[in-house]
Amino acid sequence: xxxxxxxxxxxxxxxxxxxxxxxxxxxxxxxxxxxxxxxxxxxxxxxxxxxxxxxxxxxxxxxxxxxxxxxxxxxxxxxxxxxxxxxxxxxxxxxxxxxxxxxxxxxxxxxxxxxxxxxxxxxxxxxxxxxxxxxxxxxxxxxxxxxxxxxxxxxxxxxxxxxxxxxxxxxxxxxxxxxxxxxxxxxxxxxxxxxxxxxxxxxxxxxxxxxxxxxxxxxxxxx
Ligand code: DX5
Ligand code: ZN
Numbered sequence: 001x002x003x004x005x006x007x008x009x010x011x012x013x014x015x016x017x018x019x020x021x022x023x024x025x026x027x028x029x030x031x032x033x034x035x036x037x038x039x040x041x042x043x044x045x046x047x048x049x050x051x052x053x054x055x056x057x058x059x060x061x062x063x064x065x066x067x068x069x070x071x072x073x074x075x076x077x078x079x080x081x082x083x084x085x086x087x088x089x090x091x092x093x094x095x096x097x098x099x100x101x102x103x104x105x106x107x108x109x110x111x112x113x114x115x116x117x118x119x120x121x122x123x124x125x126x127x128x129x130x131x132x133x134x135x136x137x138x139x140x141x142x143x144x145x146x147x148x149x150x151x152x153x154x155x156x157x158x159x160x161x162x163x164x165x166x167x168x169x170x171x172x173x174x175x176x177x178x179x180x181x182x183x184x185x186x187x188x189x190x191x192x193x194x195x196x197x198x199x200x201x202x203x204x205x206x207x208x209x210x211x212x213x214x215x216x217x218x219x220x221x222x223x
Contacts, residue, residue: 008198009219011216012070014206014207015040015207017151017208023061027064030067031067035067037091038070040070040090043074043075047076047096047098055088059087059088068091070201071090071092072141073093077100079100082113092118093110093116096120098125103133116139120141120181121142123145130168141179142161142179142181143158143182144181144184145181146182147182150203155183162197186218202219
């Protein structure tokens, strides 16, 4: 196991908190500021009580950045839309087990397309739901808020779950990113990292900051 202090921290700003009237500039600015991935929250007004944007927005932005597109699908049924996001330029596709009847099959589909596959765990979803699909999983994403909105408070109740998932992932025979999404700030990022996360998704604390590079560096560990 890699010592926690030396683990690389991946920062994935969430476009949800960007200025939607200036998306192209926002994406260029976040890339220049040192982001590792661009997190794209897809909401359908049905699986979650909010609507964001769809694959046409991804396709339009794809040619303006080299950042990996980390797509978080909050839509149900999810399976019928996987190809639309793959074709639009997604590099990673993460989905909730509750969004379709056959999580294993959905992950197989994403992997077969050559993309990284992720599973998102809502605050009340048990970590064990990944156990029998771990061989197909590249990213485990722990929701530290209920999905649907940016700017919510971090749920510290998720910290023991992150620690449990760290142990499960360390026992896997392939690399799996452990991401935390929701309420990540300079105060809560160290809590998530200490619990075992290696990837931080942050909307408000990055895109609403005056200096994107400073905000990203602060989340990464200040140095
Ligand atoms: C919530 C989304 C998050 C959200 C995070 O459903 O999955 O990615 O954009 O926003 P903040 O960082 O503001 O909590
Ligand atoms: Zn998200």
